[in-house]
Amino acid sequence: MKLEELGLPEKLVSSCLKRGISELYPPQADCVEKGLLEGKNLLISIPTASGKTLVAEMAMHRHVANRGKCLYVVPLKALASEKFEEFSGKGPKTGIATGDYDKKDEYLGRNDIIIATSEKVDSLLRNNAAWMGSITCLVVDEAHLIDSEDRGATLEMVITKLRHRNKDLQIIGLTATIGNPRALASWLDADLVTSDWRPVELKEGVFCRDTLYFGEEIKTIETPKKNDDENLCIDCVNDGGQCLVFVNSRRNAEGCAKRMASALKLDEPELEKLSVELEKAAETDMGRILAACVKKGAAFHHAGMKRDQREIVERGFRQGSIRVISSTPTLAAGLNLPARRVVIRDYLRFKGGEGMAPIPVREYRQMAGRAGRPHLDPYGEAVLIAKGPEAANGLYEEFISAPAEDVTSRLDDERVLTGQILSLISTGFVKTEEELPEFLNETFYVHMNKSTAYIGRIVEDAVALLEEAGMITRTGEYLSSTDYGHLVSRLYITPQTAEIITGALRERSGRETGAAPKEFSELGFLQVLCTTPDMYTLYIKKSDMDVLERFYFENEAELWREISFDSMEEGFRALKTAMLVNDWISEAGEDLICSRYGIGPGDIYNTVEGMNWLLHASSRLSSMMIPEFGDPVRETAIRVQHGIKRELLPLIRLKGIGRVRARRLFNNNIMAPEDLEKAGFDRVAAIVGKKIAQQIMKQAAGEGSADAKRRTRPENEYISDKEDEVPVNGRDDPSRPSLFSFGGGPE
Incomplete structure (x- = not known):
């Protein structure tokens, strides 16, 4: 099926042609045949790299051409940024929303496509953003996360609210790993599109001693190193490929990267540039270790890194300079970083009350799905490492041949549901206690359980709790939120x-x-x-x-x-x-x-x-x-916003002054804005630089009111003076009482 034959907007078609895409993949063609461009709801359960994103773009561009508005929901801020870059510049105005949770962000309504996390969408609904009523197409990326303990209930309520409000809404669910897709499709009133087709063949197998077993196919590799993961990566890199190694802790990710760097020992100009970039951004030993690893061709990736560090690593890998990344499962959750070979080294993870337990099959499939770079690799390999022949057979049965787990609703979490009930009352989605169960009948939870008895009890308890707390009131049969309850709902706290x-x-x-x-x-x-x-x-x-x-x-x-x-x-x-x-x-x-x-x-x-x-x-x-x-x-x-002692509060009010510059000024006896004029421009410039000195001297002189022009960063933004960030007094502040060192957070 040719793209040019589908009547799609010219800018989308031309952008695809520039990337060498002129014909749809078979699963994409199936979506078109099932009514994608006619507004039909679809749940698309196909492998990673099979073109799910383009399917969503085709539908969204069709809606925009018909004066519609589209909402693309993602689970992670990093994924939102990736999709924003991917969708921008193709015609429709594209916006991104991941920030403060008590804002209507009405400016977003000027866009044709809005990308947001499920939590942000929920907060926009709670704050009655008017443009939400104009959404005609909802795309839910990583739809299987409706099963997530952390965000599943929020995602489920977002979908339910939008379907309840926008009756003609087209819903497109995207997922690669789900055991019961028909159940989820049934809830969404969606046609199901499933396929095993991939643009790059995926070989799933087990490595034992010196041999790779891909079913009938057997491959022997050289084992110059004592660690299996090193040998698998060296073999792949020597053949022109890149590797992802998934491990179960941050410590293991960093340790693996150090070993890989030592084994690869690459010396290339692009790696040197990336290493220098990381070294400049490094403010901790971890950052300096990362820079040293990247210089030799390896890196690690986990949630303990700063955003700019992760972005540099991802860019270096996409460009082909970094050959190996060792990562915790964060990298498998949607980010587009395919590799020739994916090594799942750690398939056991510590679970409270159980000890070391196997990871879910769904998670294995997310990792394995990263294998195979379209247009670069003839095939992709997903490899589990076995300690012996008997273990190898078990891994085949437990992961490779096993079906993915079913998704279930997480709406039975009483704490989460109480907050959602408050939001339903506060925003007027429901007006009486009788309407609450009627609304919840539209949820995936009731669709799956066919019974409202348990959730009915939670509703009764939640309404009683909210009434006792003074967040809602009854007037006859009607429920309404108080000012207190309305504020709590808008603030997006429980x-x-x-x-x-x-x-x-x-x-x-x-x-x-x-x-x-x-x-x-x-x-x-x-x-x-x-x-x-x-x-x-x-x-x-x-x-x-x-x-x-x-x-x-x-x-x-x-x-x-x-x-x-x-x-x-x-x-x-x-x-x-x-x-x-x-x-x-x-x-x-x-x-x-x-x-x-x-x-x-x-x-x-x-x-x-x-x-x-x-x-x-x-x-x-x-x-x-x-x-x-x-x-x-x-x-x-x-x-807390600026990371400062109380004595720096007067200086931090000046636009352009953060924790480091404020401390420098204070240590030079410039303790408040009025001290700047006394110190004189030359002295201030010597401390903070000429440009910043000019800016703050004007504020202090009243040429621009410091209060009026005061920096208003988002409340949840991490603050630092990037150009001169150094901890106060070197590494520590000796004036503070002695504190102690800890064993650490999650590994």
Whole structure:
């Protein structure tokens, strides 16, 4: 089936022709024949690299040509950025939304195609973004993630809400790995398109000792190294291919990359450039190790890395310079990084209460699907490493020959469903208690279970909880949200989190007991925020306990929560996370924090990002409910946003000044904007550079109001002065009391 024969917009066709795509793959042709371009709902379950994205683009461009608007939902911010670059410049105006969760972002409605994470879409619905009612085409990428424990319930409710509101909506679900596609297609009222066809043949097999077994095909490879993964990668690279090695921990990913770099020992100009780029961005030992590995042709990839580090590695691999990436499963979740050979080294993973357990077949298929680079490789190879012949047979049965697991609904999570019920009432999706079960009848959960008894009980409990908390009220049979409930829904935090925050501030204020107000403690408030269900907390190890207990008893007067024996693990996880944020606002450097807590720079970013959002929510809640704590909460929010001590607050108000420049000015006795004029331009320029000096001197002189022009970064953005980022006083701040080193976060 020729592209030019389908009546598609000219810019899409020409962009495809430039990439050498003139004819549809068989699965793509099946989609067209099943009504893709006539507005039919489709669930497309075909292998990775079989052209699912182009199918979605064809449908979206047809909608845009008919004055429609399209929403493309992805699970990850990184994937959203990748799709934004891929879709841009082909005609339709394309926008991306992954930021703040309490904004309507009405400007997005000016675009024809909007790419967003499921959480962002849910927040837009909660904030009643008007343009959401104009969506005519919904594409759900990685649709199998409706089964995800973390985001599955949110994705399910997003789909349900959009289908409920936009009756003529075309839905296109994209998935490569799903055991019960007919069930999901049935819920979506969609035709199912399935195929095993791939543009590059996929060989799935097992490596044992010195032999690769691909069913009947047997291949012997040289084994100069003692580690199987090294031998598999060297063999592939020597044959002109690239490799992905999947392991079960960050530590193993980094260790594997170091071994691969030592084995490859490449010396090429492009690798040197990438290494220099990474070295400039490196602020921790991990970053410097990554740069050294890339210089020799290998890299690692995991969530502990900063975004710019991951992007450099991905670019180097796509260009063909980096030959081997060792990664945790994050890389398999949608990012377009195919390789000649995929080595699944670790197919066991630690699971709480079970010990080491096999990874799901669905996850194996996601990894294996990365094998084979279209237009570059004659075939792709997915290889499991076996320790012996008996284990090899077991791997065939457990992974290669096994069907993928069925997807199930995650909407039976009471905490998540309570928040969703509040949003349904707040946004007017439902107006009475009787309408709630009617709405939930449209969900995948009810479609699969054919019974509303269990979910009905959750609804009753949730409504009672929300009413008791003062988030909703009844007027006869009608339900409506209070100002408090409406704010909680718009802030995109769970009702439980809101109650923990407001409860702690009320208790501190003495309002409910009539006692005298207690002093606000930043450390104590950070600890409270880390106990909320919306805050990701650091893992703890046995080796952490002495440090945590010592800190707990030394700072007991400042802390707001006791740690009980019954919830000791949760309590100490919250405390450890609060300690990290406390270090951050004490201006400890990244290298020190990473070393102290056994984490990566990306973990600092994620922790600070999560805390920024909770502090933003706390500021809004305190202004409404406990205004006497409004100022200290806002001050804490600014400190966490910028990673500064309290003494830098006056300087941080200046546009162009971050934690590093502010500290430099302060250490040179320029402690507030009014001190700039006294110091003089030459002295200020010597500290922060001429360009920044001109900018801030104008602000200080009143030529541009610092308050009016004040930097307004997103509340959840990680802040640094990139051009001169160095930890205060070198690696540490000796004025701080001694803290301790931890065993680390997740490996």
